[in-house]
Amino acid sequence: MPPSNDMSNQAPPYSSYGYPSMQPAYRQGPASHTDSSPSQDLYSQSNYQQYSQPFPNLSQLSAALGGLSGVPELEVESLRPVNLLQERTLLPPRPLEAPEPNLTPDLKKVNCSPQTFRCTLTSIPQTQALLNKARLPLGLLLHPFRDLQLPVITSNTIVRCRSCRTYINPFVTFLDQRRWKCNLCYRVNDVPDEFMYNPVSRSYGEPHRRPEVQNSTVEFIASSDYMLRPPQPAAYLFVLDVSHNAVEAGYLKYFCESLLENLDRLPGDTRTRVGFLTFDSTIHFYNLQEGLSQPQMLVVSDIDDVFIPSHDSLMVNLKESKELVQDLLNSLPAMFSQTRETHSALGPALQAAFKLMSPTGGRVTVFQTQLPTLGAGLLQSREDPNQRSSTKHLGPATDFYKKLALDCSGQQIGVDLFLLSSQYADLSSLACISKYSAGSIFYYPSFHYIHNPAQLEKFQKDLERYLSRKIGFEAVMRIRCTKGLSIHTFHGNFFVRSTDLLSLANVNPDSAFAVQMSIEDSLADSSLACFQAALLYTSSKGKRRIRVHTLCLPVVNQLSDVYAGADVQAITCLLANMAIDRSISSSLSDARDALINAVVDFVNSYKSNVSSLQQSGLVCPSAMRLFPLYIHALLKQKALRTGTSTRLDERVFAMCEFKTQPLQQLMRMVHPDLYRLDNMSDQGALHLNDTVVPQPHLLHLSAERLSRDGAFLMDCDDCESTHIPELETTLSERVRAFVDWLQDNRAFTCLLFVFLFFCRDDGSAKATFFQQLVEDRSESSSSYYEFLQHIEQQMSK
Amino acid sequence: MAFTFAAFCYMLALLLTAALIFFAIWHIIAFDELKTDYKNPIDQCNTLNPLVLPEYLIHFFFCVMFFCAAEWLTLCLNLPLLAYHVWRYMSRPIMSCPGLYDPTTIMNADILAYCQKEGWCKLAFYLLSFFYYLYGYETSFVIFWVRVWVQERTPHICQIRVSVILIPFGGLDSSVGEIKSSSKYSSTTIKPKRINIVRW
Numbered sequence: 001m002p003p004s005n006d007m008s009n010q011a012p013p014y015s016s017y018g019y020p021s022m023q024p025a026y027r028q029g030p031a032s033h034t035d036s037s038p039s040q041d042l043y044s045q046s047n048y049q050q051y052s053q054p055f056p057n058l059s060q061l062s063a064a065l066g067g068l069s070g071v072p073e074l075e076v077e078s079l080r081p082v083n084l085l086q087e088r089t090l091l092p093p094r095p096l097e098a099p100e101p102n103l104t105p106d107l108k109k110v111n112c113s114p115q116t117f118r119c120t121l122t123s124i125p126q127t128q129a130l131l132n133k134a135r136l137p138l139g140l141l142l143h144p145f146r147d148l149q150l151p152v153i154t155s156n157t158i159v160r161c162r163s164c165r166t167y168i169n170p171f172v173t174f175l176d177q178r179r180w181k182c183n184l185c186y187r188v189n190d191v192p193d194e195f196m197y198n199p200v201s202r203s204y205g206e207p208h209r210r211p212e213v214q215n216s217t218v219e220f221i222a223s224s225d226y227m228l229r230p231p232q233p234a235a236y237l238f239v240l241d242v243s244h245n246a247v248e249a250g251y252l253k254y255f256c257e258s259l260l261e262n263l264d265r266l267p268g269d270t271r272t273r274v275g276f277l278t279f280d281s282t283i284h285f286y287n288l289q290e291g292l293s294q295p296q297m298l299v300v301s302d303i304d305d306v307f308i309p310s311h312d313s314l315m316v317n318l319k320e321s322k323e324l325v326q327d328l329l330n331s332l333p334a335m336f337s338q339t340r341e342t343h344s345a346l347g348p349a350l351q352a353a354f355k356l357m358s359p360t361g362g363r364v365t366v367f368q369t370q371l372p373t374l375g376a377g378l379l380q381s382r383e384d385p386n387q388r389s390s391t392k393h394l395g396p397a398t399d400f401y402k403k404l405a406l407d408c409s410g411q412q413i414g415v416d417l418f419l420l421s422s423q424y425a426d427l428s429s430l431a432c433i434s435k436y437s438a439g440s441i442f443y444y445p446s447f448h449y450i451h452n453p454a455q456l457e458k459f460q461k462d463l464e465r466y467l468s469r470k471i472g473f474e475a476v477m478r479i480r481c482t483k484g485l486s487i488h489t490f491h492g493n494f495f496v497r498s499t500d501l502l503s504l505a506n507v508n509p510d511s512a513f514a515v516q517m518s519i520e521d522s523l524a525d526s527s528l529a530c531f532q533a534a535l536l537y538t539s540s541k542g543k544r545r546i547r548v549h550t551l552c553l554p555v556v557n558q559l560s561d562v563y564a565g566a567d568v569q570a571i572t573c574l575l576a577n578m579a580i581d582r583s584i585s586s587s588l589s590d591a592r593d594a595l596i597n598a599v600v601d602f603v604n605s606y607k608s609n610v611s612s613l614q615q616s617g618l619v620c621p622s623a624m625r626l627f628p629l630y631i632h633a634l635l636k637q638k639a640l641r642t643g644t645s646t647r648l649d650e651r652v653f654a655m656c657e658f659k660t661q662p663l664q665q666l667m668r669m670v671h672p673d674l675y676r677l678d679n680m681s682d683q684g685a686l687h688l689n690d691t692v693v694p695q696p697h698l699l700h701l702s703a704e705r706l707s708r709d710g711a712f713l714m715d716c717d718d719c720e721s722t723h724i725p726e727l728e729t730t731l732s733e734r735v736r737a738f739v740d741w742l743q744d745n746r747a748f749t750c751l752l753f754v755f756l757f758f759c760r761d762d763g764s765a766k767a768t769f770f771q772q773l774v775e776d777r778s779e780s781s782s783s784y785y786e787f788l789q790h791i792e793q794q795m796s797k
Numbered sequence: 798m799a800f801t802f803a804a805f806c807y808m809l810a811l812l813l814t815a816a817l818i819f820f821a822i823w824h825i826i827a828f829d830e831l832k833t834d835y836k837n838p839i840d841q842c843n844t845l846n847p848l849v850l851p852e853y854l855i856h857f858f859f860c861v862m863f864f865c866a867a868e869w870l871t872l873c874l875n876l877p878l879l880a881y882h883v884w885r886y887m888s889r890p891i892m893s894c895p896g897l898y899d900p901t902t903i904m905n906a907d908i909l910a911y912c913q914k915e916g917w918c919k920l921a922f923y924l925l926s927f928f929y930y931l932y933g934y935e936t937s938f939v940i941f942w943v944r945v946w947v948q949e950r951t952p953h954i955c956q957i958r959v960s961v962i963l964i965p966f967g968g969l970d971s972s973v974g975e976i977k978s979s980s981k982y983s984s985t986t987i988k989p990k991r992i993n994i995v996r997w
Contacts, residue, residue: 495901
């Protein structure tokens, strides 16, 4: 922290930003604060009170332009008008990064990482009228439980605001040593005595140096006030479909193998419990009590009134009964290999699972390979194969799964669904069981262990990640905003228990959420808007924790500033979420029209309000130049496309993915990164750990950028990976270094690799590759240029 | 007490509208409780959903009654609400039990705001219709009684239109004060006035 000495002199307020030649007129706002008493200045390093207007806004700047360095130039750069019909190279050389909010360097340093917490507009408009004029959605995309290293606060008192219960964060104001002002409701609170001692630096009297106030992502250890019941142990129940269809598909063997390998990596401690349930037209429970020589199977055939056979060893302690569990997993595939049962009683199996897990809560993993045909919750086949281009039946057919999911959510049971079916399985109804109980959905269309090795590999990889990833139980999340902002719609897998409280039975590091906000009151009296997401959960080791993320963004009152701070990727993802909601509630064509109108309205608004150029053509600010391209790519996604035959389950699954995947994965799905590998140079390469990682430029997704004698790499998420031959050439080394670097930078990914150099005509890989070239025209959709022309036509109407 | 079918309809509608007003107030309070996080959406929907169909059926019932009583004006005033009820029930989310409110979507601010507005509008409509039925009851009741009175006095005179004279609300009581009626609306002692009835 820089010393506070320079605050006591009358330095111009913007001196720390590197342009001392600012005219006196721009000091008007903060000038009043330089008269504050010296004792307050000691604590002004960590507060923003001094700088009521952290940066001059663009209209002031443009008057005094010239010779300025630093961020204002970036702002001007982000507002540079781009004529989309003329400029052909829009993509930046490296993958797009999140825009940085226009804050002081101190605040930027402590602000929440954009991978965790991202806003569609990094400069919040002051009033709802300004937001409406901008024609852009305001919302947050959060990934609160993602894998990261974060400081854990072990203090006994968790300091929170008395009225709004916000956790203390780096953006509060310390009025003096003993009082702090909440940045969300502006109430003045007292600093408790324990807070005055800083355990990190072992010093007393500097509350603003404590780790809670220095980090925007912290984890608190929750006391018993935060517990409704003693923290639950990790409990995992696996519900397996063993009908004839399932045996044909052959997933059981691979599941058992994977679980055997990962049994020790299941998150938990000595109290971890595990259980198994198999079902076809009857339900089979397994008694795994410690003393038995082998697992005992108990069959319940009354599926109309499911009951649990009275044994308490159906869910057993993993450590104690480990050998029995391993025996069971080894013998399960063989047990059902000769089955002739074709019916599937999924509904009763889920009811049994609910009854079994109700006392503790935990995670239920369901594997299903066909449409449920028996018992409660049975489903009819609603898809007409001749009508694959129709877009009806996107909503559930019955509310049985939704009601069951709500019951599960109430008992802190999360249900994850693995659907491995080759026929229509009505995913839109089945997905409800996971949607409202905060589970995840995995879908493997046309799964077969022999005929479809790509799906098998994907299944195994996903299962490995699924079994070993972190988990949080009995979680709730609350999102708080500065007074004046309010959240009105939530997107993601959870149950909304009250206006800002989300009930998540399980929370996992691979799911993300989105919320839409509106501005109820004017934000004119505050220069910063803050958002806090607090996730209270029980870790797999039985510890109650609170993970708090705080994001701070400036408030602006000029439309040009709003556009300069727009985050095009976040806007695209939020619009995708909104489009999916609209397609389920009204129709897919409405949703598509709404997306196109979003682009048209935005360009119109920019043209009429901000752009001073009176030229024809499609002009966008540079910050949003990729917006039409992303929307065009979005309209070609499986979830939203029309004209091409899309299986209903695949479409529904793509919609579910949009609602739950984190932003980076989503953007790679929508607009994959394409690199050319054969002419990589060391220019701009990264030097890491003695290897040189080349950084090739991104290419536009169009066949005109490809050539027959080049090798190209496409980085997207739902393709099969291929292996790179290990040759001794420098090219091969470079390629391997680059690919390894790409794979290291994310949790798990797939790369699609097309080696056009050797003319490898790998049928499905090649088809998928060309399908991802979104800028090109295909038989049912237009090219990007045609899309732009369509937008231009709509604008002039 | 009420001797024509129309008067009986109005009286019944009056009582049932009181019940409908009660439902509307219950709805408003319930949504307010949801908005202020006082109650769980699942519990709240479980209490609200069973009330929806009874409300719609009650309203449908007295539309049918007015149809049978040939009260066309009243029926026309109630038809838009009937159509709205039908539309609302047709476009409800997929639910196995009767009702309109789905706990997973009700906390959506748009839907909550819509339901609150609906509650207030319905309350206003039911209150207005309460007073309208009250007036209608009085009118139909009094028409009957004056007919009786006139026929007793002047049996040879044909149908006299007395309803025109008796319209004002306050005047009603004074007009029928002479007739011994068990109606609770005229329990005060009122000096009887003779009405000028046109004789021919």
